[in-house]
Amino acid sequence: MPLILPPRLSRRATLAAAASLLPLPALHAQSTEPIRIGILTDLAGPYRDVTGPTSVACVRQAVEEFTAANPSIKVEIVTADHQNKPDVGINTVRSWFDQRGVDVVTDVGNSAIALGINPVCVERDKVHMNASAGTSELTGRACTPNSVHWSYDTWCLSNTSGTAITKGGGDSWYFITADYAFGHAIERDTTRFVEAAGGRMLGASRYPFPQTTDFSAFLLQAQASRAKVLGLAMAGDDLVNCVKQAQEFGLTRTMKLAAIIGSITGVLAAGLPTMQGMFIAETFWWDLNDRTRGFTRRVQSKLPAGVFPNYVHAANYSGILHYLKAVKELGVARAKASGRETVAMMKRLPTDDDAYGPGTLREDGRKIHPSFLLQVKKPGENRYPGDVYTLAATVPAEQAFRPLSEGGCPLVK
Known part of the structure; x- marks a missing residue:
C-alpha cells in the first residue's frame, strides 16, 4: 500500500514518517x-x-x-x-x-x-x-x-555442598583454602551452611596462591583434626594436585572429600581411581x-x-x-x-x-x-566417555542462590 501524506507535510517529515513504518529489525x-x-x-x-x-x-x-x-x-x-x-x-x-x-x-x-x-x-x-x-x-x-x-557463585555451591553433605552425616569439617578472595569466600559461605545444618567447622589451613604444589603439610593438619569432611576451597590444577596427594596420604579412607568448586574437568584430569567418591557441586552437567x-x-x-x-x-x-x-x-x-x-x-x-x-x-x-550435588563414580561404574557422576541431590532454582534481601546489592530496592 502506498504511503498517503497530508498535503502540507514537509520532505523531512515525509522521510521520518516513512522510516517509522519500517520493521524494527530492518532498522537494526x-x-x-x-x-x-x-x-x-x-x-x-x-x-x-x-x-x-x-x-x-x-x-x-x-x-x-x-x-x-x-x-x-x-x-x-x-x-x-x-x-x-x-x-x-x-x-x-x-x-x-x-x-x-x-x-x-x-x-x-x-x-x-x-x-x-x-x-x-x-x-x-x-x-x-x-x-x-x-x-x-x-x-x-x-x-x-x-x-x-x-x-x-560461592554462595550457591557452598549451599549445595555444605547443606546436603552435613545433613547426610558429614557433620564435622576441615578446610584447605586458597589464600585469596575466592578461597576465603568459599570457606566463609560453606561454614555458614554447615553450621546452619547442625555441623561444626573444626579448622582450616590456608595455602599461598598460586605458588603451592605440595599440600602435604595442610593434609596432615586436616587428618589430625579428625573431621569427617575435608572441604577443598580451591579449583583448577590446585584441586587435582591436592586430591591426588590426599589419596597418597590415605585421607579418603577416613574423610569424605568435598570439592566446593570442583568440576568434571578435574575429574577427567585426575581419573576415577583418584576422584572416586568425591562430592562436587555443579550448575551444569553435560549428561543431564x-x-x-x-x-x-x-x-x-x-x-x-x-x-x-x-x-x-x-x-x-x-x-x-x-x-x-x-x-x-x-x-x-x-x-x-x-x-x-x-x-x-x-x-x-x-x-x-x-x-x-x-x-x-x-x-x-x-x-x-538449579544446582546439583554430584558424586564421582567408582572405576567400572561408568558406561561411556564422560559418564563420571551420580546425582546425589538437586537444589531447585528458587533455593539455589542467595535471596535478594541478603545480598546488599544497591540496585535492589
Missing part, C-alpha cells in the same frame, strides 16, 4: 559496526583447563549459532590471558574498551580481577558478563547496572538431558578429543547467547552505545538455551537456575 540491520566480545581468561595458568580454551570454544559456539540465525549482526571475538594478576586484567580491559572497541567482557575466572574490572565497565558503560569468577560479591555489595553473573547432550556434541567439534564442558564453559555459551539476543532487541547501535541499557534488556528477556534451559536474570544481575 543498517548498522555495519560489529559487536566485539572480549574473552578475558586463563590461557596458561592453574585455571586454564577449567576456563581457558574451552571457554573460548563455547563463546565461539554461541556466536556461530546466533549469527547463523541473524546474519545481519556482525560479531568479532578477541581473547587475552590475565595471568591471574589483577593489574594485567584491569589494564587489558581498559585497553580493549579504549583502543579495540570491545563491548562485553566474558569469562574472567578470577574474583580479584572481576571485582577490579567492575568499576571500569561502569565508567566506560560496557558489559561485564562474568561466567567464571566465584565471589558472590558480584551480585552483592559490588553489583553494578553493567554486570551480570552467570553459572555459579537431551538439550545438554546436544550442546555438548556441538561444542566438542571445537575441542580436543575427550574434553567435556563444565558449568563455567557452558555459562560462556549461555550468557553470550543471551547477551546477543538483547543486542538484537535493542539494535547494534544502541547496544554499543550503552552497556547499562543492554544489561537492562538482558534482565527483561527470559533466558533459555540448551546448556542451562529456561531461567531468569534477577535485578541484582544474578542468573537463576
Whole structure:
C-alpha cells in the first residue's frame, strides 16, 4: 500500500514518517559496526583447563549459532590471558574498551580481577558478563547496572555442598583454602551452611596462591583434626594436585572429600581411581538431558578429543547467547552505545538455551537456575566417555542462590 501524506507535510517529515513504518529489525540491520566480545581468561595458568580454551570454544559456539540465525549482526571475538594478576586484567580491559572497541567482557575466572574490572565497565558503560569468577560479591555489595553473573557463585555451591553433605552425616569439617578472595569466600559461605545444618567447622589451613604444589603439610593438619569432611576451597590444577596427594596420604579412607568448586574437568584430569567418591557441586552437567547432550556434541567439534564442558564453559555459551539476543532487541547501535541499557534488556528477556534451559536474570544481575550435588563414580561404574557422576541431590532454582534481601546489592530496592 502506498504511503498517503497530508498535503502540507514537509520532505523531512515525509522521510521520518516513512522510516517509522519500517520493521524494527530492518532498522537494526543498517548498522555495519560489529559487536566485539572480549574473552578475558586463563590461557596458561592453574585455571586454564577449567576456563581457558574451552571457554573460548563455547563463546565461539554461541556466536556461530546466533549469527547463523541473524546474519545481519556482525560479531568479532578477541581473547587475552590475565595471568591471574589483577593489574594485567584491569589494564587489558581498559585497553580493549579504549583502543579495540570491545563491548562485553566474558569469562574472567578470577574474583580479584572481576571485582577490579567492575568499576571500569561502569565508567566506560560496557558489559561485564562474568561466567567464571566465584565471589558472590558480584551480585552483592559490588553489583553494578553493567554486570551480570552467570553459572555459579560461592554462595550457591557452598549451599549445595555444605547443606546436603552435613545433613547426610558429614557433620564435622576441615578446610584447605586458597589464600585469596575466592578461597576465603568459599570457606566463609560453606561454614555458614554447615553450621546452619547442625555441623561444626573444626579448622582450616590456608595455602599461598598460586605458588603451592605440595599440600602435604595442610593434609596432615586436616587428618589430625579428625573431621569427617575435608572441604577443598580451591579449583583448577590446585584441586587435582591436592586430591591426588590426599589419596597418597590415605585421607579418603577416613574423610569424605568435598570439592566446593570442583568440576568434571578435574575429574577427567585426575581419573576415577583418584576422584572416586568425591562430592562436587555443579550448575551444569553435560549428561543431564537431551538439550545438554546436544550442546555438548556441538561444542566438542571445537575441542580436543575427550574434553567435556563444565558449568563455567557452558555459562560462556549461555550468557553470550543471551547477551546477543538483547543486542538484537535493542539494535547494534544502541547496544554499543550503552552497556547499562543492554544489561537492562538482558534482565527483561527470559533466558533459555540448551546448556542451562529456561531461567531468569534477577535485578541484582544474578542468573537463576538449579544446582546439583554430584558424586564421582567408582572405576567400572561408568558406561561411556564422560559418564563420571551420580546425582546425589538437586537444589531447585528458587533455593539455589542467595535471596535478594541478603545480598546488599544497591540496585535492589
